[in-house]
Amino acid sequence: MNDDRRDELHDASLSELYRETRTVDPPAWLDRGILDAARSAVAPRPPSRLKPRNSRWRVPLALAATVVLTAGVLRMADEAGEFRLYSAPAQSKIESAAKAESAAPGNTRPLPAERDRSAASEASSRAAVLSAEVPPPAPAIPSQDAIKEEMLSGSLAQPAVPAAAAPAAAPAKPAASQPQAPVFEAKKEDRLKQSAPMESPARRELRADRSPEQWLEDINQLRRQGRTAEADARLAEFRRRYPHYPLDALESPR
Amino acid sequence: MRTDDDADETLMLRYRSGDAGAFERLYARHKGPLYRYLLRQCGQPAAEELFQDVWLKLIAARAGYTVQAQFATWLYRIAHNRVVDHYRASARGLPLSYADDCPEWANIPAPDAVQPENQDERRRQSEQLLALLADLPEAQREALLLKEEAGLSLDAIAQATGTGRETVKSRLRYALARLRQGLGGPS
Numbered sequence: 001m002n003d004d005r006r007d008e009l010h011d012a013s014l015s016e017l018y019r020e021t022r023t024v025d026p027p028a029w030l031d032r033g034i035l036d037a038a039r040s041a042v043a044p045r046p047p048s049r050l051k052p053r054n055s056r057w058r059v060p061l062a063l064a065a066t067v068v069l070t071a072g073v074l075r076m077a078d079e080a081g082e083f084r085l086y087s088a089p090a091q092s093k094i095e096s097a098a099k100a101e102s103a104a105p106g107n108t109r110p111l112p113a114e115r116d117r118s119a120a121s122e123a124s125s126r127a128a129v130l131s132a133e134v135p136p137p138a139p140a141i142p143s144q145d146a147i148k149e150e151m152l153s154g155s156l157a158q159p160a161v162p163a164a165a166a167p168a169a170a171p172a173k174p175a176a177s178q179p180q181a182p183v184f185e186a187k188k189e190d191r192l193k194q195s196a197p198m199e200s201p202a203r204r205e206l207r208a209d210r211s212p213e214q215w216l217e218d219i220n221q222l223r224r225q226g227r228t229a230e231a232d233a234r235l236a237e238f239r240r241r242y243p244h245y246p247l248d249a250l251e252s253p254r
Numbered sequence: 255m256r257t258d259d260d261a262d263e264t265l266m267l268r269y270r271s272g273d274a275g276a277f278e279r280l281y282a283r284h285k286g287p288l289y290r291y292l293l294r295q296c297g298q299p300a301a302e303e304l305f306q307d308v309w310l311k312l313i314a315a316r317a318g319y320t321v322q323a324q325f326a327t328w329l330y331r332i333a334h335n336r337v338v339d340h341y342r343a344s345a346r347g348l349p350l351s352y353a354d355d356c357p358e359w360a361n362i363p364a365p366d367a368v369q370p371e372n373q374d375e376r377r378r379q380s381e382q383l384l385a386l387l388a389d390l391p392e393a394q395r396e397a398l399l400l401k402e403e404a405g406l407s408l409d410a411i412a413q414a415t416g417t418g419r420e421t422v423k424s425r426l427r428y429a430l431a432r433l434r435q436g437l438g439g440p441s
Binding site: 011044 | 269272273274277278281285286287289290293302305306309310313314316376377379380381383384387402403408423426427430433434437
């Protein structure tokens with residue numbers, strides 16, 4: 001070898017000889033694989049038409065659906081009385097009692113405004129008591145009088161349920177001939193009935209529903225016992241509640 | 255002669271920006287030397303796998319590529335690391351010659367001198383050279399291949415192999431002496 005072409009770290013003759021061996025190249029399949037990988041790595045991805053549209057509308061649609069569902073649920077709950085105070089059913093009870101009284105067969109003249117006011121004030125005061133005693137409504141067992149009243153009002157069209165007794169005397173179930181009331185109305189009735197046992201015994205005594213015959217018999221009893229003042233007060237109350245009921249069964253005062 | 259637009263680093267930057275054609279030019283320029291480097295270091299079956307791995311690593315790393323060194327230095331740094339991993343994964347482990355102060359260098363017996371009368375033909379000399387190259391310790395052979403195939407300088411070889419410049423010089427010096435001796439010339 002030529003010493004002029006070589007040094008400690010370079011040998012031109014060896015390099016030249018080595019270059020003659022550089023005939024080997026990677027196989028074609030390797031070339032193709034690597035070039036394909038390189039191209040696909042930088043190739044622009046085909047834009048999807050559906051994906052951007054979906055992602056663009058996904059959030060607004062979800063929000064709109066949420067708002068609609070929430071409004072619907074709130075409205076249904078409101079109609080079902082879920083969010084009302086206990087005084088609201090009492091007010092509706094007053095109205096239903098007034099309607100029932102005005103629709104009674106024997107009641108041909110309009111209800112006195114004074115009686116409406118007193119009934120409304122009494123009912124509202126009871127509603128206030130109920131709302132103050134809220135919540136836990138205990139299961140109600142209807143009294144014998146209430147059951148009797150219901151039977152009378154349903155079959156014999158007993159006139160004018162006293163407004164004061166309206167919450168307890170209201171029919172638990174609509175009559176078969178009447179159109180089916182909405183479910184939430186029945187719920188209101190149930191709630192009102194369940195609240196009734198929370199009243200004091202004295203108020204319950206006052207509110208006890210008696211038939212006109214019993215009422216008159218009581219007055220007769222008082223008169224026989226000489227308690228005329230009390231009997232007169234009862235009679236006045238009876239006349240106020242049953243202004244058209246015949247007083248034939250009433251004994252004359254001694 | 256390569257212009258600035260045709261430089262390896264420029265092509266790699268263009269490929270990073272999405273120019274697949276730039277990669278094709280880079281690949282065509284470096285595929286042979288890299289393949290032969292791997293082939294001489296690891297043999298036929300492994301060379302193909304390692305060759306593919308190196309290019310795929312480069313493709314994957316394109317986004318973070320910055321011109322901090324010659325492209326060839328970066329490419330062969332990836333290749334060197336892959337070769338070392340290959341050695342470590344083998345039953346033999348990392349060859350002793352990769353130690354910076356390998357004491358065996360001086361004790362490795364030189365191959366028998368090739369009879370000059372049998373080396374008349376140039377082709378046979380080339381074949382003999384390849385045989386001698388294959389007998390070199392791996393680290394010395396690698397240094398020579400990086401110089402001859404990749405055309406790296408001493409500093410670039412040191413950078414690609416993660417060794418010092420003096421170590422590279424020692425390895426090259428030893429490799430050349432062994433080849434000269436094997437080819438029948440003065441060592």
